Amino acid sequence: MLISNLELVPGRRVTRHLGLVQGSTVRAKHVGKDLFASLKNIVGGELKAYTELLQESREEATQRMVAQAEAAGANAILNVRFATSSITARAAEIFAYGTAVVLE
Amino acid sequence: MGVLAEFFDLIVFAVLFLLGFFVGRWNERRHYASLRRREGEFGDILVFSNRFPPAAAGRLDTALVSGSAVISEDYFKGLVAGLYSLIGGRVRSYESLIDRARREAVLRMKSEARARGAGMIINVKFQTFAIGGRNPNSVKGVELLAYGTALSARAQAGAAAAAPG
Numbered sequence: 001m002l003i004s005n006l007e008l009v010p011g012r013r014v015t016r017h018l019g020l021v022q023g024s025t026v027r028a029k030h031v032g033k034d035l036f037a038s039l040k041n042i043v044g045g046e047l048k049a050y051t052e053l054l055q056e057s058r059e060e061a062t063q064r065m066v067a068q069a070e071a072a073g074a075n076a077i078l079n080v081r082f083a084t085s086s087i088t089a090r091a092a093e094i095f096a097y098g099t100a101v102v103l104e
Numbered sequence: 105m106g107v108l109a110e111f112f113d114l115i116v117f118a119v120l121f122l123l124g125f126f127v128g129r130w131n132e133r134r135h136y137a138s139l140r141r142r143e144g145e146f147g148d149i150l151v152f153s154n155r156f157p158p159a160a161a162g163r164l165d166t167a168l169v170s171g172s173a174v175i176s177e178d179y180f181k182g183l184v185a186g187l188y189s190l191i192g193g194r195v196r197s198y199e200s201l202i203d204r205a206r207r208e209a210v211l212r213m214k215s216e217a218r219a220r221g222a223g224m225i226i227n228v229k230f231q232t233f234a235i236g237g238r239n240p241n242s243v244k245g246v247e248l249l250a251y252g253t254a255l256s257a258r259a260q261a262g263a264a265a266a267a268p269g
Contacts (some may be wrong), residue, residue: 003168004166004167004168004253005168005227005229005251005252005253006155006157006166006226006227006253007155008156009166009267010157010164010166010255011163011164019110029243034243037176037243037245038243040176040243041124041176041177041178041179041182041243041244041245042120042124042127042128042178042179043123043124043127043128043178043179044124044127044128044131044132044134044176044177044181045129045131045175045176045178045179046173046174046175046176046208047174047175047176047235047243047245048140049172049236049249050243050245050247051173051174054172054174054233054247055172056223058170058249059219060204073183080168081229082170082229082231082249082251083231084231084233084247084249085233086233086234086235087159089236089241089242090242092233092235093229
């Protein structure tokens with residue numbers, strides 16, 4: 001499965017267009033890690049636990065998008081975009097979407 | 105007793121304020137030094153927001169690459185931003201925070217591109233996400249995500265692409 005945020009793949013032709021595919025996940029933070037992060041909030045610096053959490057969530061969302069594309073019979077997803085939004089103060093939704101296509 | 109409690113509150117505030125100001129500033133300086141050093145190291149990887157690859161590039165392998173970083177504010181930055189929200193104006197303490205997160209995200213994206221043997225990233229998009237939002241009790245930080253398409257010359261076409269020069 002080729003995943004790209006380009007609208008076309010250089011040197012390859014799109015033979016079929018299978019429409020929008022998407023994947024999303026909602027994640028919340030572990031209380032213990034949140035405690036450490038609130039200490040970090042005093043002195044600044046990177047919140048590694050949050051970086052990792054959002055990165056893992058993005059991978060999860062991407063996997064769900066890929067599963068949908070596979071079910072549709074695609075071999076590539078083009079024009080992929082990511083979006084993040086806070087659902088509540090402690091949970092965030094990570095969303096990935098793109099266009100499933102068949103490349104020759 | 106009441107006076108003592110108030111005095112204690114004042115000490116806690118002073119400690120947080122000083123920690124935020126000195127340790128926070130030291131952290132920021134160290135981060136900026138590290139950013140400058142690594143930006144030099146990754147200077148050979150070109151980043152564009154163009155949607156299409158250069159026409160002369162020949163056959164290319166593409167891969168989605170991304171980098172992200174969540175950078176926390178410190179107590180001093182939060183306090184300064186709180187004051188600015190009353191009088192309005194440019195909040196420099198948050199500008200540097202977002203700048204650091206964005207440059208860190210770009211560097212991580214570049215390092216993923218280098219690991220794939222790519223020399224160029226095109227169609228780069230940025231996304232900013234505020235952790236905690238408006239909730240005063242929540243952890244405050246900002247996530248910057250950078251993603252784009254890394255281009256690398258195909259192994260078998262590499263020689264052919266280089267020849268016409």
